[in-house]
Amino acid sequence: MCGILGWVGKRPLEVERYRAALDTIAHRGPDGAGDWSDAEAGVWFGHRRLSIIDLSHAGDQPMHSADGRYVMIFNGEIYNYVELRQELSALGASFTSHSDSEAIIEGYRVWGRKVVDKLNGMFAFMILDRTTRTMFGARDRYGEKPLLFARGDGFIAFGSEYKALLSLPGIGRGYDDFRVLRAAVNPSKGLDADPQTAFDAIEQLLPGEAIAFDLQRLEPEIWRYYAPRYDASRAKAKDADVFAEFRELLTDSVRIRLRSDVPVGSCLSGGLDSSAIVCIARQLVGDDAEYNTFTGHFPGTPADEYHFAKVVIDATNVKSHLVEPTVDRLIDDLPDFIWHNELPTGGSSQFAQWCVFHLAKQHNVTVLLDGQGSDELLGGYETYFALYLDSLRETGDRARLDAEMPQIEARYPGVLTPPSRALRDRLPFRLRHMLANRMGKGSSVLYAIEPGIAQKIMAQDARTRQDQFHPLASALAEDSFGGFLTTLLRYGDRNSMAHSREVRLPFCDHRLADFALSLPPHLLMGEVQTKRVLRESMRGVLPEDIRARWRKQGFNPPQDLWFKSPRLQTMVRDLFASQSFRQSPYWQAGYWNRILDRAVAGEAGLGWILWQPFIIESWRREFFGRLDSAAPASPLRTAA
Numbered sequence: 288m289c290g291i292l293g294w295v296g297k298r299p300l301e302v303e304r305y306r307a308a309l310d311t312i313a314h315r316g317p318d319g320a321g322d323w324s325d326a327e328a329g330v331w332f333g334h335r336r337l338s339i340i341d342l343s344h345a346g347d348q349p350m351h352s353a354d355g356r357y358v359m360i361f362n363g364e365i366y367n368y369v370e371l372r373q374e375l376s377a378l379g380a381s382f383t384s385h386s387d388s389e390a391i392i393e394g395y396r397v398w399g400r401k402v403v404d405k406l407n408g409m410f411a412f413m414i415l416d417r418t419t420r421t422m423f424g425a426r427d428r429y430g431e432k433p434l435l436f437a438r439g440d441g442f443i444a445f446g447s448e449y450k451a452l453l454s455l456p457g458i459g460r461g462y463d464d465f466r467v468l469r470a471a472v473n474p475s476k477g478l479d480a481d482p483q484t485a486f487d488a489i490e491q492l493l494p495g496e497a498i499a500f501d502l503q504r505l506e507p508e509i510w511r512y513y514a515p516r517y518d519a520s521r522a523k524a525k526d527a528d529v530f531a532e533f534r535e536l537l538t539d540s541v542r543i544r545l546r547s548d549v550p551v552g553s554c555l556s557g558g559l560d561s562s563a564i565v566c567i568a569r570q571l572v573g574d575d576a577e578y579n580t581f582t583g584h585f586p587g588t589p590a591d592e593y594h595f596a597k598v599v600i601d602a603t604n605v606k607s608h609l610v611e612p613t614v615d616r617l618i619d620d621l622p623d624f625i626w627h628n629e630l631p632t633g634g635s636s637q638f639a640q641w642c643v644f645h646l647a648k649q650h651n652v653t654v655l656l657d658g659q660g661s662d663e664l665l666g667g668y669e670t671y672f673a674l675y676l677d678s679l680r681e682t683g684d685r686a687r688l689d690a691e692m693p694q695i696e697a698r699y700p701g702v703l704t705p706p707s708r709a710l711r712d713r714l715p716f717r718l719r720h721m722l723a724n725r726m727g728k729g730s731s732v733l734y735a736i737e738p739g740i741a742q743k744i745m746a747q748d749a750r751t752r753q754d755q756f757h758p759l760a761s762a763l764a765e766d767s768f769g770g771f772l773t774t775l776l777r778y779g780d781r782n783s784m785a786h787s788r789e790v791r792l793p794f795c796d797h798r799l800a801d802f803a804l805s806l807p808p809h810l811l812m813g814e815v816q817t818k819r820v821l822r823e824s825m826r827g828v829l830p831e832d833i834r835a836r837w838r839k840q841g842f843n844p845p846q847d848l849w850f851k852s853p854r855l856q857t858m859v860r861d862l863f864a865s866q867s868f869r870q871s872p873y874w875q876a877g878y879w880n881r882i883l884d885r886a887v888a889g890e891a892g893l894g895w896i897l898w899q900p901f902i903i904e905s906w907r908r909e910f911f912g913r914l915d916s917a918a919p920a921s922p923l924r925t926a927a
Contacts, residue, residue, distance in 0.1 A: 289348070290315030290335040290784070291360040292451050293413055295422060295502060296442030300324055300331050301456060308454035309333040312447055314627070315362070315784045318342075323349040323358060328502055330415055332360045337787055339364060339654060342548050345384035352392050353381060356418050359392045362447050363410035363432045364791065366543035371405060395423070403497060403512050407543065407796065411492075413445060420502045428513045429660070429795040430479070430494030430773045433780060436507075437489050443505050448781075449629045452489055453914060460911065461487040467631060468873060469744045471899040472732050474633040475771040476747065482509075485630060494768050513797065515764050517755040521805035526823075529810055534824035536802060540793040541567045544656055552579035552652040554643055554790075555607075557595030559818060560658025560667075562833045563825050564793055568656060569603040570828070578605045581647050581655065583612055583639045588845040595833060602830045610646040612639040614849040618858065625909040627785035631902045632778060634895050636843045641782045648786040659779055660794035663772040664763055664803055665818040666811045667839060669702045671759060676703075678757040678808035687809060694815045698837060716742055727881040730892055732899050735878045759811060760804045767800065846894025850886045859883055859897065862904050874900060 290312035294305055302324055309322065316335025324331040334348040350359045365371065368387035371394060376382070380393045387408070394402035395414055400423060409431035413424035424445070426434040436445040439457040446452050453460050466485045469477035482490050492498055495513035500506055521529070541564055545551055553565045565580060572578055580600065584593035593609070600607045617624075617638050624641055632638070647655055662668055666675065672695050679688040696703060720738045723729035733741040753761040766772055776795075783790040803811065803820060810820050817839065825834055849855055860883065862868055869876045879900055886893040 289337055289362045290447040290451070291362045291411065291413070292333040292444075292446040293360060294331045294442060294444050294455065295500075295505065296329050297505075298329070298441055300326055300329065302331060304454075304456055305331050305333060308446075308451045309335065311450045311454055312784075314787055315447060317787050319344075319347055321347055321349060325415075325417070328415075328417070328420060330358075330502070332358060332413075332415070334360045337653070337789060338549070339789055340368070340546070340548050341384050341386040343384070346386035346388060348388065350386075350388050350392055352396060353383065357392050357396060357414055357416055359388070359395075359412055359414045361388050361391060361410065361412035363408055363412070363427065364789065365390055365406050365408035365410065366546060366791075367405075367407040369546070374405075400497065400499070400512075407798075409791070409795070411447065421499065422502065423497070423499045424492075425497040425512065426492040426494060428495045428797045428800075429768065429776060429792075431776050431780065431792065431795060433777065434492040434498075435484065435489050436491070436498070438505070438507075439488070441505070443500065443507065449484070449486060449489060450626075450914060453486065459488045460914070463487060464873065465740065465743070467903060468736060468740060469747065470633070470774070471631065471903060472736075472741075472744050474774045475766065478630055479773040479777055480769050494773060515768065515797075515804045516801045518801065518805040521802070522807050526810065529806065530820060530823040530826075533799075533802065533820050534828075536796070536798050537563070537793060537821075537824065538567050538571070540796040540799060541656065542571055544791040544793050545571060547654045549653040550579070550651065551654040551656065552581065552647065553605075554655050554657040555580040555582050555596050555599060555605075556658070557582070557592035557597075557599065557833070558658065558839070559821065559825075559829070559833060559836060560661040560794065562595075562599045562658075563821065563829055564656050564658055565599055565603055565605060566825075566828050566830075567793075569605065574604070578603075579608060579647075579650060579652050580605045581608050581610070581643050581650075581652070583610050583643045583844075585845055586611065588848060590843055590845045595836070598830050598832050608646055608650055610642045612642040612844055614852040614855055616642065617849070618854055621905060622909050622913070623785070625902075625906050626913050628778065628781045629910065630777075631899075631906045633774065634843065634898050635846050635849065637778045637782060639844050640778065641785065644783050644786040644788045644790070647788050653787075654789045654791060655783070657779070657790050657792055658794060659775060659790075659792050660767065660772055661818060661821060662839075663766040663770070664794060664800060665821050666759060666763060667818045669699050669817065669839065671762065671812060671817070672699065672702050674759040674762050675808050675812040678759040681757055682808065684809070687813065691813070691815055698815050716745065724875060724878050727878070727885070730882075730896055732896055735875045735882065735896070735900070737873045737875065740873050756804060757808055759808050760806075763811075764800075764804055846898060847886060847891055848894075850883070850894050850897050856883070856887065859901055862901065865904075868900075868904060 292309045316337045318338040319336035322333040332349040348360050365387040368390040371390040375393050382389050403425045409427045411426050411432040411434035437452050437458045444455050462485050466477040478485050484491050497512045499508050555561050555565050582596045585591040717738050720734055723734035779790050813819055863880050
């Protein structure tokens with residue numbers, strides 16, 4: 288796990304400026320730093336190392352192949368590197384380290400671009416072929432690791448974080464207000480689902496994409512090397528066989544993600560996903576091995592799930608560590624939180640995640656397994672039930688449809704759009720917007736944005752149907768590989784790297800995706816269950832109190848209570864009173880003040896709404912101010 292930065296161009300190299308830019312992401316790799324350049328080719332590579340596998344200098348980067356032909360910088364982990372090294376050795380490859388990184392560079396020597404098909408892991412890498420004077424790189428299938436790039440007059444730069452690229456010469460700092468606002472309304476859109484990022488000068492590889500270009504023309508070719516694959520044979524599989532195979536796949540996913548030369552632990556919320564991982568990990572490491580878990584809790588509030596986490600802790604005998612994210616800590620940490628996240632976050636749950644990773648750092652656990660990705664892949668959100676029912680209609684499963692629809696409505700009241708909301712949504716949007724602002728009612732960010740911009744946002748938020756899948760699987764594929772999960776993975780990458788921790792996600796394994804998305808709808812959400820395939824596969828593994836939890840509770844701090852804090856209220860009121868906010872072409876300042884008044888008076892559910900202008904305006908001030916004053920973090924070791 289590391290940070291990378293590179294420059295390829297036809298102008299003279301400005302190595303000291305590149306090194307200073309690399310220092311802005313020193314947090315991604317505090318264990319080592321190096322750079323390499325070829326002035327004739329116009330190439331500079333920089334790398335910050337967080338040592339996880341092969342802690343010796345043999346694993347340092349930039350990494351060179353034995354014959355010197357290839358040079359690589361790589362961020363991430365390849366979990367099946369042991370098997371790849373064995374396969375490559377049988378094909379004549381030799382290794383000088385025990386690192387996973389070398390499996391990529393040797394794999395490229397043997398398989399060329401098809402090396403990406405062999406990798407099971409999270410990764411972003413660039414490889415220079417000094418003989419053909421070409422560059423090849425790729426981003427992992429889920430987009431766990433970022434690969435950002437910028438093109439200018441005679442150069443291409445690429446790296447792990449925006450701040451590093453924005454510190455390079457020739458890369459402007461302009462950004463797109465509309466994309467930022469669009470993400471405030473729908474986090475699945477605007478910032479991570481498109482090749483163009485919020486910053487005008489910076490693009491990104493999407494999940495499962497690769498890039499190649501030659502050093503002379505600098506015209507990148509970008510293509511998708513991975514998309515979830517539909518296997519029609521799954522439709523006829525026996526339920527018991529499906530559950531058994533899923534359990535085997537998930538167990539193996541956890542197994543290979545436990546590979547590490549530094550301590551490994553887990554984030555544990557008390558939910559189904561993180562609990563499953565902790566229980567499987569305990570089985571794999573054995574009863575006598577110390578295994579640490581890290582939990583955020585919010586005592587005395589409805590947001591607290593610690594009592595569920597305690598069930599897992601007692602059942603597995605893990606060593607538990609707790610942290611309580613508070614509104615005062617949020618205010619104190621806000622400048623650093625914004626700096627490291629680089630873009631506005633969707634809610635305060637990302638700050639709770641920040642606190643958990645910091646807790647792991649305090650206890651010297653470098654690698655953390657986490658349950659992210661299960662909800663989007665397996666149908667974990669109650670809103671997916673409408674798509675589940677659509678899938679039953681489309682597949683002609685009328686008996687199941689008729690039996691389960693009333694049961695879903697009974698267990699999850701209101702999850703199928705209630706008639707009152709359906710009637711409201713049929714009113715013209717501008718009329719709803721006008722009434723909300725005139726009467727001070729409503730709880731949508733859209734009502735607090737200039738109506739023309741709000742309508743443009745709504746027009747761009749429709750789902751795209753993937754024909755090979757039924758409606759539920761299509762939505763799960765979209766949300767997992769370019770939708771909401773991609774944004775959550777950005778949060779996880781930035782928050783973990785801010786504290787120099789590596790987070791590994793067993794549910795983000797492409798073998799699980801190819802398996803789950805080929806299942807008929809009733810195995811995903813049948814029997815009135817979210818994530819049915821996971822629940823059934825975990826019988827006898829998970830404590831029953833956890834396995835049978837029907838109501839999902841996200842990892843969310845008590846935002847409504849936080850906005851009653853005098854300190855936070857003062858910050859938000861000052862922000863709303865500022866000239867820049869009142870004169871904004873997109874914020875409806877009066878409506879925002881009424882939203883705050885309603886929240887302070889005790890109206891529930893407004894904390895998430897208030898978070899949006901608070902974090903966006905704080906980001907505008909904090910991130911760019913710090914970017915201008917960013918100073919070098921530590922000296923570099925220059926690679927030979």
